[in-house]
Amino acid sequence: MFYRENGQFKTSYGTDQQIFPIAQDRFAILAILAFAFIAVPLLADEYLFRAILIPFVILSMAAIGVNILVGYCGQISLGSGAFMAVGAYMAYNTFVRFDGMPLIVALLSGGFFAMLVGIFFGIPSLRVKGLYLAVATLAAQFFCDWAFARISWFTNNSSSGSVAVSNLSLLGWTIDTPTEKYLFCLGFTAVVALVAKNLVRSAIGREWMAIRDMDVAAAVIGIRPMYAKLSAFAVSSFIIGVAGALWAFVHLGSWEPAAFSIDRSFQLLFMVIIGGLGSIMGSFFGAAFIVVLPIFLNQFLPAVGELVGVTISTGMISHAEFMIFGALIVWFLIKEPHGLAKLWSIGKQKLRLWPFPH
Amino acid sequence: MKFKSVALAVALIAGSASALLSAPAALAQEKVQFFPSLTGRTGPVAPNATPFANGFNDYMKLVNARGGINGVMTLVEECETAYATDRGVECYERLKGKHGGATVFQPLSTGITFALTEKVAKDKIPLITSGYGRSDSQDGMVFKWNFPLIGHYWVAGDVILQHIAKKEGGWDKLKGKKIAAVYHDSPFGKELLPILQERAAMHGFTLQLLPVPAPGVEQKAIWLQVRQQRPDFVIMQTWGVMTATAIREAVAVGYPREKMFGTWWSGAEPDLKDIGAAAKGYNAVMMQHGAEPQSDVVKEILSKVHGKGQGAGPREEVGQVLYMRGVVGAMLAVEGARAAQEKFGKGKPVTPEQARWGYENLNLTQAKLDALGFKGVLRPISTSCADHMGSAWARVHSWDGSKFVWASDWLQADEQIIKPMVKASADKYAAEKQLSRRSPQDCQS
Numbered sequence: 008m009f010y011r012e013n014g015q016f017k018t019s020y021g022t023d024q025q026i027f028p029i030a031q032d033r034f035a036i037l038a039i040l041a042f043a044f045i046a047v048p049l050l051a052d053e054y055l056f057r058a059i060l061i062p063f064v065i066l067s068m069a070a071i072g073v074n075i076l077v078g079y080c081g082q083i084s085l086g087s088g089a090f091m092a093v094g095a096y097m098a099y100n101t102f103v104r105f106d107g108m109p110l111i112v113a114l115l116s117g118g119f120f121a122m123l124v125g126i127f128f129g130i131p132s133l134r135v136k137g138l139y140l141a142v143a144t145l146a147a148q149f150f151c152d153w154a155f156a157r158i159s160w161f162t163n164n165s166s167s168g169s170v171a172v173s174n175l176s177l178l179g180w181t182i183d184t185p186t187e188k189y190l191f192c193l194g195f196t197a198v199v200a201l202v203a204k205n206l207v208r209s210a211i212g213r214e215w216m217a218i219r220d221m222d223v224a225a226a227v228i229g230i231r232p233m234y235a236k237l238s239a240f241a242v243s244s245f246i247i248g249v250a251g252a253l254w255a256f257v258h259l260g261s262w263e264p265a266a267f268s269i270d271r272s273f274q275l276l277f278m279v280i281i282g283g284l285g286s287i288m289g290s291f292f293g294a295a296f297i298v299v300l301p302i303f304l305n306q307f308l309p310a311v312g313e314l315v316g317v318t319i320s321t322g323m324i325s326h327a328e329f330m331i332f333g334a335l336i337v338w339f340l341i342k343e344p345h346g347l348a349k350l351w352s353i354g355k356q357k358l359r360l361w362p363f364p365h
Numbered sequence: 366m367k368f369k370s371v372a373l374a375v376a377l378i379a380g381s382a383s384a385l386l387s388a389p390a391a392l393a394q395e396k397v398q399f400f401p402s403l404t405g406r407t408g409p410v411a412p413n414a415t416p417f418a419n420g421f422n423d424y425m426k427l428v429n430a431r432g433g434i435n436g437v438m439t440l441v442e443e444c445e446t447a448y449a450t451d452r453g454v455e456c457y458e459r460l461k462g463k464h465g466g467a468t469v470f471q472p473l474s475t476g477i478t479f480a481l482t483e484k485v486a487k488d489k490i491p492l493i494t495s496g497y498g499r500s501d502s503q504d505g506m507v508f509k510w511n512f513p514l515i516g517h518y519w520v521a522g523d524v525i526l527q528h529i530a531k532k533e534g535g536w537d538k539l540k541g542k543k544i545a546a547v548y549h550d551s552p553f554g555k556e557l558l559p560i561l562q563e564r565a566a567m568h569g570f571t572l573q574l575l576p577v578p579a580p581g582v583e584q585k586a587i588w589l590q591v592r593q594q595r596p597d598f599v600i601m602q603t604w605g606v607m608t609a610t611a612i613r614e615a616v617a618v619g620y621p622r623e624k625m626f627g628t629w630w631s632g633a634e635p636d637l638k639d640i641g642a643a644a645k646g647y648n649a650v651m652m653q654h655g656a657e658p659q660s661d662v663v664k665e666i667l668s669k670v671h672g673k674g675q676g677a678g679p680r681e682e683v684g685q686v687l688y689m690r691g692v693v694g695a696m697l698a699v700e701g702a703r704a705a706q707e708k709f710g711k712g713k714p715v716t717p718e719q720a721r722w723g724y725e726n727l728n729l730t731q732a733k734l735d736a737l738g739f740k741g742v743l744r745p746i747s748t749s750c751a752d753h754m755g756s757a758w759a760r761v762h763s764w765d766g767s768k769f770v771w772a773s774d775w776l777q778a779d780e781q782i783i784k785p786m787v788k789a790s791a792d793k794y795a796a797e798k799q800l801s802r803r804s805p806q807d808c809q810s
Binding site: 260261324 | 406444445447451458462482499550558578798
């Protein structure tokens with residue numbers, strides 16, 4: 008009842024092809040953006056920013072990158088953590104080795120170098136598919152783990168292998184408090200989400216989806232597989248690299264190579280699988296699920312235990328987190344293999360008919 | 366059916382209402398000194414970090430049983446990090462403001478220490494990193510909020526090399542020898558290397574670096590290299606399941622355990638008791654205390670804490686090496702708060718900044734330590750503005766197949782070598798972060 012587009016007639020191609028053709032959608036997105044940019048900084052406390060909102064925003068950008076590669080182009084990648092690491096370390100090097108380097112240029116340069124590395128490790132995708140490509144990207148992950156631990160140039164010859172950045176500022180505005188960090192990351196993510204959405208709606212996005220669905224047929228009708236696959240790797244790695252640079256600079260502040268290990272790659276892959284492959288909105292849902300759920304369980308389980316009168320040790324809570332998390336992922340994929348985004352679109356469809364289901 | 370669902374709903378509402386109502390009641394409790402405990406009860410270091418957390422917990426309960434810190438009771442809340450830096454930072458953010466403010470953090474991880482060093486300066490909460498963390502944080506004029514009390518890795522490395530030199534008959538006998546360092550490939554592992562490199566340059570032995578990638582359960586390649594190269598000694602900077610794996614691999618390649626020396630996180634019962642007699646002869650440097658089952662504080666904990674059924678872990682664990690390290694960590698945290706109370710007002714909880722002053726002005730004489738129950742376990746500790754470590758003594762123990770026996774006397778790390786290294790590294794950090802050294806006036810506050 009509320010979600011029908013009765014009376015919304017399009018009078019130009021532009022309005023017909025916009026991202027949110029239904030007026031309710033446009034209002035909802037504007038409301039969400041207003042809430043995120045204006046209301047959240049006023050309402051949230053420091054812990055919520057540092058532990059939940061900032062990781063959520065940065066990882067959803069990374070999940071958008073992974074979704075472009077895995078969800079839209081169908082190239083399985085287990086090397087996302089490595090691309091984040093490349094983005095972080097190259098942004099660090101650009102920031103530290105050049106005096107007065109602007110922050111945004113350093114972050115984008117991290118993305119640029121991640122793009123080059125992504126293209127290089129995407130070359131095997133021209134020959135292998137599926138599980139074998141996953142192994143090739145796994146090689147990227149381990150190679151980058153080794154490179155950043157072993158080659159001291161990347162860490163500016165630090166003896167401990169741990170690097171740190173501080174005093175971030177943008178055109179005179181110092182990015183110091185959690186609120187400012189959150190707004191900075193949110194700005195980046197909003198722009199990247201818009202760019203990614205437009206890319207996947209365009210010709211190149213349709214090429215990626217054609218390659219995903221049936222690459223032989225795509226080649227037959229004239230889509231160049233090399234161009235499509237490598238451009239997917241390039242765009243995806245750029246976004247993941249910028250997310251990695253933001254993760255290191257804004258969220259961590261001080262990091263070591265273990266911050267971008269294989270666990271990070273798996274985490275990003277789970278985010279897009281649970282959120283929904285081939286959906287920009289799904290990246291946000293998946294990131295929210297993976298970021299918030301462990302913390303929620305960590306706080307909720309002791310409370311539940313107290314209700315029943317049982318004190319659960321911290322070790323047991325950690326184990327229970329893993330078990331519940333894994334069980335939820337399995338249950339989820341059985342109930343809705345296409346992820347949270349599909350659940351949301353089913354919900355939207357039902358909203359069109361509500362309250363008159365048939 | 367309907368009655369069941371209504372009854373279930375009522376029960377849930379009643380339960381949640383009682384939980385919500387009990388929360389404000391819990392807030393209106395007496396003032397306490399809050400000591401957060403970042404634990405590693407799961408993950409790659411679980412067998413080793415669990416006794417530490419239990420010892421920490423038990424000593425804090427003992428302090429309460431003794432009457433608290435001049436009447437102020439201690440409160441411990443644990444947060445599981447699984448030795449992961451990001452979880453450690455999240456635990457820090459969650460606990461730093463609770464229960465009136467965290468007094469001091471002990472992250473039990475060099476990785477987490479690196480991540481928190483910048484944050485604690487802003488949040489003004491001290492960090493105790495006894496026996497780990499940044500070695501250059503001994504320089505309190507640069508690192509105002511970091512306290513590597515009673516030892517850091519450069520002390521450990523120096524004492525191991527002193528012990529080896531003594532066994533060989535002098536520093537000059539080390540010339541031309543090969544010493545391999547098997548270390549965890551992380552800031553924790555790499556922190557040992559500068560002192561080894563410094564001594565190698567001074568005395569002419571070659572240092573071979575063998576990094577082991579985390580979590581370190583796969584070390585066959587490393588130990589095949591050891592078998593091929595045959596270094597004269599192997600120094601291990603490992604933690605958690607890595608250590609036991611390393612010793613098993615050493616047994617497999619036949620490298621004599623008498624020539625293996627671990628640092629103080631690489632030589633405790635969880636690492637060796639499963640290997641038993643095959644590990645006989647393995648040595649480790651200890652940060653003053655080893656396994657101390659006969660000490661007075663252990664007897665007191667057994668009677669006043671475990672005797673009342675309040676022990677955090679099994680009784681057999683009390684007195685073991687890592688349990689004692691937790692006890693010592695808790696003791697240092699409490700004594701710093703007590704010293705701060707002397708200055709800022711007895712009988713009420715101290716703020717983190719006041720506690721920081723306490724840690725900077727610790728003066729634990731042998732008489733005080735004996736009274737606390739640490740006779741024969743610890744030597745006097747005295748910190749100052751310039752020296753946040755307080756003591757550079759250590760000794761080496763070795764595994765005889767079923768327990769540890771002392772293999773050396775008390776050895777003191779050579780501060781003539783370590784202090785200039787600490788100052789140079791701290792200056793480099795200050796230059797990078799554009800900090801200036803603290804002024805003498807700042808030291809008085």
